[in-house]
Amino acid sequence: MKEAVRIQHEDFSQDEEVAALRAGSKRMGGIATFTGCARDFSEGREVTQISFDAYGSMALAEMKKLRVEAIAKFELLDARIVHRVGVVGAGEQIVFIAAGAAHRAPALQACHWLIDELKQRVPIWKKEITAQGDAWVTPHP
Amino acid sequence: MIKVLFFGPVAERAGTSEMQVPFRAGMRLQEVRAQLQESHPAAFEIVCFTAVNGEHALDMSLPLADHSEVVFMSKFSGG
Numbered sequence: 142m143k144e145a146v147r148i149q150h151e152d153f154s155q156d157e158e159v160a161a162l163r164a165g166s167k168r169m170g171g172i173a174t175f176t177g178c179a180r181d182f183s184e185g186r187e188v189t190q191i192s193f194d195a196y197g198s199m200a201l202a203e204m205k206k207l208r209v210e211a212i213a214k215f216e217l218l219d220a221r222i223v224h225r226v227g228v229v230g231a232g233e234q235i236v237f238i239a240a241g242a243a244h245r246a247p248a249l250q251a252c253h254w255l256i257d258e259l260k261q262r263v264p265i266w267k268k269e270i271t272a273q274g275d276a277w278v279t280p281h282p
Numbered sequence: 283m284i285k286v287l288f289f290g291p292v293a294e295r296a297g298t299s300e301m302q303v304p305f306r307a308g309m310r311l312q313e314v315r316a317q318l319q320e321s322h323p324a325a326f327e328i329v330c331f332t333a334v335n336g337e338h339a340l341d342m343s344l345p346l347a348d349h350s351e352v353v354f355m356s357k358f359s360g361g
Contacts, residue, residue, distance in 0.1 A: 195289065260359075263361075264355055265360025265361070267359045268290070
């Protein structure tokens with residue numbers, strides 16, 4: 142079985158991730174998922190691709206910490222996080238989060254918390270590639 | 283030597299993704315930052331986080347060991 146937390150270039154299968162989550166426990170009454178995709182527009186420009194750079198070792202370590210924290214904080218039975226790096230085409234999948242719990246509320250709350258925390262804490266950067274040029278999506282401090 | 287890494291927009295502004303800074307006994311994080319900020323001011327305009335050996339470093343007076351890995355990072359935009 143694939144690792145529960147991964148950073149990878151290739152696309153992922155939501156079905157495989159959810160199946161792996163379900164295989165861990167029959168006590169799971171609710172599974173919430175979030176899929177982040179590459180929008181084909183940004184600030185009036187057409188985005189053809191998004192390129193991701195990551196501080197790989199720290200990003201993976203932070204994502205593993207997030208999973209452990211979410212399991213403890215929301216009493217999850219399991220959680221999975223997959224994030225792609227490299228070049229992702231418009232409309233393609235970027236990130237997938239799945240949280241499984243005995244009941245729906247903690248699963249939904251954990252999923253929301255995980256994507257918000259990932260954006261704040263995981264060292265990954267995206268660059269939008271457009272016909273007008275490329276631009277890193279990085280707010281100034 | 284101290285290994286310094288840059289990623290994403292900081293690497294683009296610095297014109298490189300990796301640098302080596304000579305280590306000296308008693309060296310602190312702020313000295314590495316000050317040295318590189320002087321030579322790469324545009325890159326450091328957007329630096330808001332620093333990591334040492336894969337952990338967030340909030341204290342710039344942190345002493346560094348030889349062969350430490352230091353990363354100066356801009357705000358993250360993954361997800």
